[in-house]
Amino acid sequence: MIRLLIAAISGGLFGAGLAISGMTDPAKVRGWLDIFGAWDPTLAFVLGGAILFMAIAWRFKTPRQPAPSAPVDGRLIGGAALFGLGWGLSGLCPGPAMASLTFSGPSVVIFFTAMAAGMALFGIWSKRV
Amino acid sequence: MNPDWIAGLIGGLMIGAAAALYLLGNGRIMGASGLLGGLIDGTGRSNRAERIVFIVALVLVPALLVRSDVVQPAQPVAGLGVLTLAGLLVGFGTRLGNGCTSGHGVCGISRLSKRGIVATLVYLATGVLAVVAVRLLGWSV
Numbered sequence: 001m002i003r004l005l006i007a008a009i010s011g012g013l014f015g016a017g018l019a020i021s022g023m024t025d026p027a028k029v030r031g032w033l034d035i036f037g038a039w040d041p042t043l044a045f046v047l048g049g050a051i052l053f054m055a056i057a058w059r060f061k062t063p064r065q066p067a068p069s070a071p072v073d074g075r076l077i078g079g080a081a082l083f084g085l086g087w088g089l090s091g092l093c094p095g096p097a098m099a100s101l102t103f104s105g106p107s108v109v110i111f112f113t114a115m116a117a118g119m120a121l122f123g124i125w126s127k128r129v
Numbered sequence: 130m131n132p133d134w135i136a137g138l139i140g141g142l143m144i145g146a147a148a149a150l151y152l153l154g155n156g157r158i159m160g161a162s163g164l165l166g167g168l169i170d171g172t173g174r175s176n177r178a179e180r181i182v183f184i185v186a187l188v189l190v191p192a193l194l195v196r197s198d199v200v201q202p203a204q205p206v207a208g209l210g211v212l213t214l215a216g217l218l219v220g221f222g223t224r225l226g227n228g229c230t231s232g233h234g235v236c237g238i239s240r241l242s243k244r245g246i247v248a249t250l251v252y253l254a255t256g257v258l259a260v261v262a263v264r265l266l267g268w269s270v
Contacts, residue, residue, distance in 0.1 A: 002154075003154075003155050003176075003179055004178060004179060004182045006150060006151065006154035006155050007151070007155065007179045007180075007182040007183040007186070008182050008183070008185075008186045009147075009150060009186070010147045010148075010150045010151040010154070010155075010159060010183060010186075011147070011182065011183035011184060011185070011186030011187040011190075012147075012186035012187070012189070012190040013143055013144075013146055013147035013150065013190075014143075014144055014147035014148070014159065014161075014183075014186075014187055014231075015186065015187040015188065015189070015190040015191040016140075016143055016190050016191065016194060017140040017141065017142070017143030017144035017145075017146075017147060018140065018144065018191065019140070019190075019191040019194050019195070019199075019200040020136055020139060020140035020143065020194070020199070020200060021136060021137045021138075021139070021140020021141055021143075021144065022133060022136060022137055022140065023140065023144075024191065024200075024203055025203035026203060026204075026205060026206040026207070027203065027204065027206050028133075030206050030260055033253070033256040033257050033259070033260040034257075034260050034264075035257055036257075036261060037260075037264065040133075041134070042131075042133045042134055042136075042137040043137065044137075045134045045135075045137035045138040045141055046137040046138070046140055046141035046144070047141060047230075047234060047235070047238075048138070048141060049137070049138045049139070049140070049141025049142040049144070049145055050141040050142070050144040050145035050148065050234075050235040050239075051145065051234075051235055051238050051239045052141075052142070052145060052239075053141075053142050053144075053145025053146055053148070053149055054145045054148050054149055054152075054235055054236060054239035054240075055239040055240075056149070057145070057148070057149030057152055057153060057239075058152075058239060058240045060153060061152060061153065070244060071244075072243060072244055072247045075225050075226065075227070076226050076227065076244055076247065076248055076251075077226070077247065077248075077251055078222075078225060078226065079221075079222045079223065079224070079225030079226020079227065079248075080222065080226040080233070080247075080248040080249075080251035080252040080255075081222070081226075081251050081252070081254075081255045082218045082219075082221060082222030082225065082226070082255075083218065083219055083222030083223045083226055083229060083252050083255075084222075084251060084252030084253065084254065084255030084256040084258075084259065085215075085218050085222075085255045085256070085258070085259045086214070086215040086216065086217070086218030086219035086220075086222060086259075087215075087219060087230075087252060087256045087259070088255065088256035088257065088258065088259025088260045088263070089207060089211050089212075089214065089215040089218070089259045089263065090205075090206070090207050090211065090212050090215035090216070090219070091205075091206045091207070092212075092215070092216075092219070093161070093219060093223075093229050093230045094161035094162040094165060094219065094223060094229045094230075094231075095161035095187070095229070095230065095231050097216075097219075098161065098165065098184060098187050098188055099187055099188065099191040100191060100202075100203060101188050102188060102189075102191070102192040102195070103191070103192060103195040103202040103203075104202055104203050104204075104205065105202075105205065107205035107207075107209065107212055108205070110209055110212050110213060110216070111212045111213075111215060111216040111219075112216065113216065114212065114213045114214075114215070114216025114217045114220065115216040115217070115219050115220035116165070116169055116220060117216070117217060117220060118216060118217040118218065118219065118220020118221035118222075118224070119162075119165065119166040119169045119170060119220040119221070119223075119224050120169050120170065120220075121217070121220070121221055122166070122170065122220070122221045122224035122225060123166075123169060123170025123171070123172075123224070125221075126170075126224075
């Protein structure tokens with residue numbers, strides 16, 4: 001029960017942070033990636049604030065775990081490359097897509113549906129290889 | 130300082146606090162793509178309820194903030210065809226690469242994980258590439 005309560009508070013706080021920070025605004029995300037145009041540095045503050053808080057939290061994690069030892073492989077790089085293309089095209093990534101599901105019109109619903117389909121496709125593909 | 134930057138920093142600290150609570154309270158990495166993806170492909174069966182509760186709160190709290198005028202709703206920047214393609218790329222890519230902006234970007238970089246740092250550099254690079262390509266091809270809304 002306590003785990004569900006923590007999940008609810010954490011999910012709600014995550015959603016509020018995404019909405020307040022501007023991450024749910026695709027134009028802001030596009031502006032952040034538009035380094036050769038009208039660059040918008042807002043996301044540096046979002047990521048900076050989040051990483052700062054988490055860097056402190058990792059110090060309180062017991063037992064202190066070393067950074068994951070899994071190697072950097074082709075899947076990591078290929079997956080991140082595909083994700084980045086989709087992120088740049090739409091200005092949406094998974095967290096903000098879920099956070100803005102109710103208020104950004106049908107476009108986010110369509111994006112979310114396609115994203116879920118992409119995840120399902122990966123599930124099928126990964127069982128075959 | 131630009132008010133958008135201040136809002137970004139405050140929101141960012143809240144995102145960090147959410148990830149910290151999930152890590153220290155439930156011992157898990159707060160990664161949006163992993164939480165959802167595990168529900169979709171069945172790999173997250175062991176803590177299904179926790180994932181569902183997290184996602185429901187993630188959807189509902191911003192809805193309340195918009196309803197009470199704290200946050201303004203946003204406009205899409207791409208047409209439906211581009212959004213569909215982008216969604217497929219984001220869904221498949223985040224599962225293949227095992228993380229997105231929250232998992233690799235926030236949780237990975239903050240512990241100086243090599244995988245998190247490399248993934249973030251790669252998706253930032255291809256994200257910039259996509260934005261440049263969109264401008265060159267003249268795709269807009």
